[in-house]
Amino acid sequence: MVPWLAHDDPFPPVERALGALSGAPGLLAASADLLPSRLTDAYQRGIFPWYSDGQPVLWWSPDPRMVLRPADFKVSDSLRKTLKRVLRDPVWEVRVDHDFPGVMRACADTPREGQRGTWITADIVDAYTSLHRAGRAHSIETWFDGERVGGLYGVSFGRMFFGESMFAHKTDASKIALSALVGHLRRHKIEMIDCQQNTSHLASLGGQEIPRRAFVAHLKQSVGLPPIPWAFDKSALLDVLARQ
Structure with missing residues (x-):
């Protein structure tokens, strides 16, 4: 029961x-x-x-619990080329917390294979936006030529990031945002991103399942630590490219 x-x-x-x-x-x-x-x-x-x-x-x-360790993040050859182009071309931007509710709504409105409707309801948007105002939830956004074309949002406590949802309206736009996030978390020695449930997409990027007890043990050590700063741009991609 x-x-x-x-x-x-x-x-x-x-x-x-x-x-x-x-x-x-x-x-x-x-x-x-x-x-x-x-x-x-x-x-x-x-x-x-x-x-x-x-x-x-x-x-x-x-x-088990699906997690992505920033140290294990996989960058394919095609994504590597894309990230280099993003770094080189000023028409591409990565913005943090520019429009958190807008990112949530974009995630809700993006069709997903095998899924009818969305779990990101109006109440969910309101609740997570309240966390965002308190500095506990963040959006990482990919912009192209002044238009938001992809992004993700999640929750952060201490030295732990909990990924929630991503969207892309242009090829690799969500992967660009995730790559920038991974680079930022690597710089601040964050060891784990919570991905909640196993998907083939997350596994292709280096995600893996771990026992819940191991996840909770890491959580207890991480959430009470001082928070990291949440201001970065596409230069965070350099840290991803340098470690491949």
């Missing part, structure tokens, strides 16, 4: 999430609220919300 959380109820231990043989592996709890305080507590425990419009808020902590 998945517990229903009243307004002030704490999350149960993540070990109580439904197992692999259930119909919803990783499901931990449900609630009616999506307050920023609840989100803050969730991320620091290795829990995230994922639900569809019309459902209660569903809280998840899967085992």
